Amino acid sequence: MIVSSIKTFGKYCMFLTQVFRTPDKWRVFFSNLLFEINKLGVDSIPLVLIISLFIGAVICIQMTLNIVSPLIPSYSTGLATREILLLEFSSTMMCLILAGKVGSNIASEIGTMRVTEQIDAMDIMGINSANYIVMPKIMGFILFVPVLCVFSMFFGLVGGWFIAEFTSMLTVENYIFGIQSFFNEWYVWYGIIKTVVFAFLITSIAAFYGYYVKGGALEVGKASTNAVVSSSILILLADVILTKLLLE
Amino acid sequence: MIKAENISKWFDGQRILYDINATFETGKTNLIIGQSGSGKTVFMKCLIGLLQPEEGQILYDGRAIRNMNNDERRLLRTEIGMLFQGSALFDNETVLGNVMFPLKMFSPLSHAGQLERAQFCIDRVGLTNANNKYPSEISGGMQKRVAIARAIALNPKYLFCDEPNSGLDPKTSILIDELLSDITHEYGMTTIINTHDMNSVLGIGENIVFINKGHCDWIGNDKNIFRSKSHSLNDFVFASKLFQEVKLVLEREADYKAQ
Ligand SMILES: Nc1ncnc2c1ncn2[C@@H]1O[C@H](COP(=O)(O)OP(=O)(O)O)[C@@H](O)[C@H]1O
Numbered sequence: 001m002i003v004s005s006i007k008t009f010g011k012y013c014m015f016l017t018q019v020f021r022t023p024d025k026w027r028v029f030f031s032n033l034l035f036e037i038n039k040l041g042v043d044s045i046p047l048v049l050i051i052s053l054f055i056g057a058v059i060c061i062q063m064t065l066n067i068v069s070p071l072i073p074s075y076s077t078g079l080a081t082r083e084i085l086l087l088e089f090s091s092t093m094m095c096l097i098l099a100g101k102v103g104s105n106i107a108s109e110i111g112t113m114r115v116t117e118q119i120d121a122m123d124i125m126g127i128n129s130a131n132y133i134v135m136p137k138i139m140g141f142i143l144f145v146p147v148l149c150v151f152s153m154f155f156g157l158v159g160g161w162f163i164a165e166f167t168s169m170l171t172v173e174n175y176i177f178g179i180q181s182f183f184n185e186w187y188v189w190y191g192i193i194k195t196v197v198f199a200f201l202i203t204s205i206a207a208f209y210g211y212y213v214k215g216g217a218l219e220v221g222k223a224s225t226n227a228v229v230s231s232s233i234l235i236l237l238a239d240v241i242l243t244k245l246l247l248e
Numbered sequence: 249m250i251k252a253e254n255i256s257k258w259f260d261g262q263r264i265l266y267d268i269n270a271t272f273e274t275g276k277t278n279l280i281i282g283q284s285g286s287g288k289t290v291f292m293k294c295l296i297g298l299l300q301p302e303e304g305q306i307l308y309d310g311r312a313i314r315n316m317n318n319d320e321r322r323l324l325r326t327e328i329g330m331l332f333q334g335s336a337l338f339d340n341e342t343v344l345g346n347v348m349f350p351l352k353m354f355s356p357l358s359h360a361g362q363l364e365r366a367q368f369c370i371d372r373v374g375l376t377n378a379n380n381k382y383p384s385e386i387s388g389g390m391q392k393r394v395a396i397a398r399a400i401a402l403n404p405k406y407l408f409c410d411e412p413n414s415g416l417d418p419k420t421s422i423l424i425d426e427l428l429s430d431i432t433h434e435y436g437m438t439t440i441i442n443t444h445d446m447n448s449v450l451g452i453g454e455n456i457v458f459i460n461k462g463h464c465d466w467i468g469n470d471k472n473i474f475r476s477k478s479h480s481l482n483d484f485v486f487a488s489k490l491f492q493e494v495k496l497v498l499e500r501e502a503d504y505k506a507q
């Protein structure tokens with residue numbers, strides 16, 4: 001078990017050295033990069049938007065319901081909602097959700113290319129297939145994921161605002177005051193740094209699983225499940241480490 | 249000319265190829281025939297260098313792949329075209345995009361020149377009005393044609409085809425075979441074709457290597473394949489009803505001559 005994990009990790013590192021090479025043609029690389037930014041990043045905006053709105057709203061409700069002590073000032077609902085969104089939700093939770101969407105997409109796409117010999121076809125032409133296929137995906141997602149993170153923070157707060165505006169649980173003034181008080185800009189950067197690391201994990205692990213698929217359609221499905229599971233676990237592990245490093 | 253010397257290949261301790269020697273000639277359609285699972289694809293992948301044989305060596309016009317450095321190997325790859333069993337077209341590219349792909353990556357031509365070359369190859373394989381279709385939108389026979397066009401885009405010296413007519417109807421198969429044969433003779437390529445189809449064997453079998461369970465059991469051509477003494481080859485050739493009839497005719501002919 002331990003030996004095989006170490007072996008897999010070694011293979012993963014070797015894979016990354018294949019991926020991070022100078023592209024054969026920069027022009028082709030940039031056009032692929034734009035394509036991937038669009039496919040992996042821009043197309044994830046609706047999902048991120050909807051989830052952030054709802055979770056923002058739910059966090060706001062939970063905070064209002066649970067902070068009922070007269071000792072705690074009423075603006076703390078907004079404050080707590082903001083901190084949860086900035087610190088954990090818009091980075092870690094969002095990336096766990098994107099691991100499902102983007103990770104399975106990448107693993108199944110590359111896996112299918114492997115089993116239908118499209119990757120062999122590239123290798124035969126003398127193209128570094130790992131570099132050609134995978135690097136635009138990793139770079140594209142890493143470049144765009146900060147945008148998703150900031151989007152998620154913003155729309156999470158908007159979700160909380162909906163609760164303040166359309167229910168009688170708390171007042172809008174209180175909420176707005178809450179989300180503005182004791183603001184620490186570093187938390188936004190902390191969230192963005194985390195998402196970038198997670199984005200790297202999601203894309204590279206999914207690509208790794210897809211690239212080394214052997215067999216047929218069934219194995220492609222398995223690889224995409226494994227990719228999502230592994231990257232989710234590693235995201236949580238990285239979360240612990242990064243939090244320790246960045247917030248202490 | 250491509251020469252395979254004493255090729256042996258194992259997978260996880262299981263031996264797949266046994267000491268295969270074969271020569272594939274320039275300007276001819278060279279066939280590798282054998283039953284499904286006999287190791288044709290593995291042998292072909294060894295020839296190209298997608299798999300490394302544990303023993304033996306492959307010579308491309310006298311140049312051993314094993315002794316090449318990375319640059320020489322890359323150069324060789326641009327001289328190779330390959331047609332995969334499942335066509336292996338890029339799903340997210342159109343027909344034109346697929347044929348343009350190797351040109352875009354390797355051709356020194358201008359964009360207009362590349363387009364012209366791609367169009368020439370598409371016309372050469374007889375595809376019309378399909379440039380903007382995706383691989384999933386065209387028939388299997390057309391996919392094969394696109395794959396051939398892509399394989400010949402860079403004017404390769406060596407063309408490899410893995411079961412070019414698997415999954416095609418007999419008529420389309422023959423058309424594809426003829427196309428491959430024409431291209432081979434027109435451009436003087438060294439073409440190697442994996443097949444288990446007797447129609448291809450008789451149609452374009454200028455040089456035939458028969459592989460049985462990883463052994464090379466017979467080498468010959470379409471003229472002498474019916475007169476071989478090899479049991480395994482005869483089993484393969486005369487497996488179908490049609491060819492059993494042929495066998496009867498041949499035997500009667502032989503008896504008649506003997507009398
Ligand atoms: N990557 C591989 N790993 C292990 N065994 C393989 C691999 N590729 C092929 N084989 C085995 O090699 C044998 C020959 O396969 P193949 O060359 O595909 O046959 P065919 O003549 O039909 O093309 C089969 O028994 C197959 O199971």
Ligand SMILES: [Mg+2]
Pocket residue numbers: 288289333410411
């Ligand atoms: Mg095969």
